[in-house]
Amino acid sequence: xxxxxVQVVPTDLPMEERVSSLPKTLADxxxxxxxxxxxxxxxxxxxxxxxxxxxxxxxRLLFRWLGYVECQPLGGMVLVKAPGQTxxxxxxxxxxxxxxxxxxxxGEDIATLLQSYPLVExxxxxxxxxxxxxxxxxxxxxxDVLEVWLIFPRSKYVFIQTQDGHLWLAEQDTDKS
Numbered sequence: 001x002x003x004x005x006v007q008v009v010p011t012d013l014p015m016e017e018r019v020s021s022l023p024k025t026l027a028d029x030x031x032x033x034x035x036x037x038x039x040x041x042x043x044x045x046x047x048x049x050x051x052x053x054x055x056x057x058x059x060r061l062l063f064r065w066l067g068y069v070e071c072q073p074l075g076g077m078v079l080v081k082a083p084g085q086t087x088x089x090x091x092x093x094x095x096x097x098x099x100x101x102x103x104x105x106x107g108e109d110i111a112t113l114l115q116s117y118p119l120v121e122x123x124x125x126x127x128x129x130x131x132x133x134x135x136x137x138x139x140x141x142x143x144d145v146l147e148v149w150l151i152f153p154r155s156k157y158v159f160i161q162t163q164d165g166h167l168w169l170a171e172q173d174t175d176k177s
Contacts, residue, residue, distance in 0.1 A: 029090060033083060033111050039090035047081065047092050053153050054123050058094050061121060061151070065097060075100035077108075084113040084120075086143035091136070093120035094151075116140060121149040137161050 022044055023029040029039045037044045050058075058080065066078045076099045081092045096117035106113060120140055124133055137148040141163060150159040156171035 026088060026090070030085070030112050030114070033090070038083065038092050041089070050125060054094075054125055057123055057151055057153055058121075061149075062095055065095065065119075065121075069097065076103060079117075082113065082117075083111070084115065084117050086116050086139050089139070091116075091120075091140070093117065093140075094123045095121040116143040116145045118144075118146045119149075120145055120147075121151065123151045123153060 022034060023032055023039075026039055026042075029044065033039075034044055036047050038047055039045070062078055062080060068074075069076060069078055076097060079096045079098060081094065082096055082098070083090050083092050084096065085091075090112055097119035098113065099118055102113065102115075102117070122133060122136060124130075133150055137150055137159075140148045141161065146162060148161045150161070151157075152159070158169040160167045160169070
């Protein structure tokens, strides 16, 4: 399967030319995604708000998930900000797990996974609205994600939601190693 190029709009062009070169539909976006963006409700939305603390949490979780996948062995891949399609949207979760079945079905050379990942993680950032992150979790779950992790860095809480229930963890509930 061929890799779709990731479109980067030159910033030295006038605004009218930059906007006219952007994808106008979800199908256009899937064929030619724009770097560091996601597709939400018919609009291209820039992925912003990551802090150093956010990156630290993302990296630590990435290593732990990767270690778990390799030790089990589950196969598959642990990914960072890899675009995946939900119902009518393209999201870039902070981290995601792609199962061996998805890799076999779609390959590794695609710009956007044409469905959701089975496990996704989102880190609450300073630009996020509280209720919006829970709505995003519901969106993931309604798009066949099996498990969503929401991480709240300032309060040091983790909220894990599945199709069947949820779990709140505080820092003192976890192993700090």
